[in-house]
Amino acid sequence: MDVSIFGLGYVGAVTAGCLAARGHRIVGVDVAASKVAEFNKGNPPIIEPGLDRLLADGLTHGRLRATTDAAEAVRATQASLVCVGTPSTVSGALDLGYVRQVTREIVTAAAAKPEGHALIFRSTMLPGSTRSLVQEFAPEALARGRLQVFFYPEFLREGTAVKDFDQPSLAAVGTHDGSAPPAALAELFGNNAAVVSWESAELLKYACNAFHATKVAFANEIGRLGKSLGLDAAAVMQLLCQDTRLNISPYYLRPGNPFGGSCLPKDVRALVHHARQSGASLPLVEGLLPSNERHLHSLLELIANSGEREIVILGLSFKANTDDLRESAMVEVAQHCLGRGFAVRIYDPQLNLAALVGANKRVIDTRMPHLASLLRPDLASAIGTRGLVVVSQKCASTEDLARVLTPEHRLLDINGWPELRQLPARYQGLCW
Ligand SMILES: NC(=O)c1ccc[n+]([C@@H]2O[C@H](COP(=O)([O-])OP(=O)(O)OC[C@H]3O[C@@H](n4cnc5c(N)ncnc54)[C@H](O)[C@@H]3O)[C@@H](O)[C@H]2O)c1
Incomplete structure (x- = not known):
């Protein structure tokens, strides 16, 4: 050519x-x-x-x-x-x-x-x-x-x-x-x-370079923290790279739910606190929780802008296949919507209130004592006849969802579940 x-x-x-x-x-x-x-x-x-x-x-x-x-x-x-x-x-x-x-x-x-x-x-x-x-x-x-x-x-x-x-x-x-x-x-x-x-190809180039810059800055921050603690952070980062399942992998690299659960928020908080005390400045790591909060905020904005007053949450725990509610974004969403006077219905088949114990139970007792009245025992009664369905987890099959959703419903897809686009409801994605 x-x-x-x-x-x-x-x-x-x-x-x-x-x-x-x-x-x-x-x-x-x-x-x-x-x-x-x-x-x-x-x-x-x-x-x-x-x-x-x-x-x-x-x-x-x-x-x-x-x-x-x-x-x-x-x-x-x-x-x-x-x-x-x-x-x-x-x-x-x-x-x-x-x-x-x-x-x-x-x-x-x-x-x-x-x-x-x-x-x-x-x-x-x-x-x-x-x-x-x-x-x-x-x-x-x-x-x-x-x-x-x-x-x-x-x-x-x-x-x-x-x-x-x-x-x-x-x-x-x-x-x-x-x-x-x-x-x-x-x-x-x-x-x-x-x-x-x-536009996607243009964004891809910037996403790659921003990701590379993030990796370098992250390794350098762990390096500075290690030095301030008298540790060999280079060796620590070498070990980190050995985990090719969770660390150096596509895992955690999909836009979706804000992070939550019993570990990530708590441990990032503790690391930031510890770094400040040891005199190491870690702006990237310090930015993680504010970034996560900003993401939750944008989710709440989408809900508010939907114009719907009935909110259905599919999956309350912080991720699928667990009943752990600690620092779950969907608990925040439910609380926020209740505070705004929205009608909230929740469906999460993993959640058995009677079986909750310890810190997990305390989340409910202190933050959502009326959770029991919001939980619906079956998908159909949770979905109802109208409202915004916030799909955080695949806690119902698409076949079951197709049976109960109507064009009166809106769907907000939090984690990128492609089949949701085919359902008889107005679809919107959190980041796409
Ligand atoms: N350098 C890299 O490693 C790299 C990698 C990927 C992408 N990029 C991107 O590729 C682009 C080019 O980067 P680069 O590092 O090769 O730039 P460069 O500055 O080395 O080269 C640019 C060349 O364009 C010439 N030029 C300017 N105006 C011109 C005109 N009107 N007509 C003809 N030639 C003209 C300049 O004289 C220069 O030789 C940038 O957008 C950069 O961000 C760079």
Whole structure:
């Protein structure tokens, strides 16, 4: 394929070298004439292991060249990859100035091509950026199918960029409506790339980087705490990483219920308290409980904004298959709704009030002494004929729910239970 690559920095230069090595014919474009001149001599504009060899091979085989002439590069190619920088402004906002300039150049040059052109953004941009760029520069070309636009986030790391390009840790491509890109472009995106909307692909890149930053900050905070306690936190973190079931795994990485139960809130609270006493500042760990409270608050807002006065809670305990009510978000929801004068009905087949003992019983005695009057013994009487059904747990089958729900009901899905969307009620998700 003939591909132009705009921006010959870390991402663009590596992409040019790697795509040329796969047999594509590449035209690199940069505003820096000196960079282009060096590139055409096979001198990498950046230090990156393996790149000098790739550029030299590409030039030798006539599959690689660079230019400052954007229009000529677009005319000579079928697709343009945008890899220019997206720096921060002084205020911290994202500066899309380079991307806007390049988009204008590509769209203008592509307008003269009867066969159409593909515009593929690789620069990191906030959700909504691709759509607003297209609306600004090429709404008609997109509508008429003359321009195909994709957001294809880049996950390579400097220092191992060539290896990362060949074996990406993740591949996802955003299209305007989430439909699959044409097969002709599959060789650029790879056959295994997940296909999502422009905005989801844009968010994915930020979610990954925020997650990486969270991991680094977390390890560093545990490191500082360990040091203040005279412990080898590096060894502790090594052990933490050995747990690939709960720690280094997809577990706990799904948006849903605020965390609760007898351990996480209590232990985070104790850790924060202990760290403060030992003089270690842990802003990330200190932010966990406020973050959790903010999440509960947004759930309460959704309930309030539903306009419903009857609230049905499916699953009161803090997670499925337990009767533990300690620090359960749904206990908070029930209390909050009662305090606002809502009618509350609860269904939780795991909960046997007579069997509750100890701290678990104290939650009920002190916080919800009238719980017994809210609990319904069967699904049908809990669901009733109308109201907002807050589904925290799968404590009823979808078949049973389908039998008792009506279009008069609203469903608020807390934990992402896909089958709920098919039920005869108005569906809403907590985070989707
Ligand atoms: N560096 C990384 O490891 C990495 C990884 C993934 C994603 N990204 C993202 O990729 C994008 C590019 O990052 P980078 O580190 O390669 O940037 P960079 O600053 O190294 O390179 C950008 C290049 O774009 C060129 N440029 C600017 N305006 C231009 C124009 N109008 N026409 C042609 N070229 C122009 C610059 O001269 C420069 O050579 C950013 O959005 C970045 O966030 C970077």
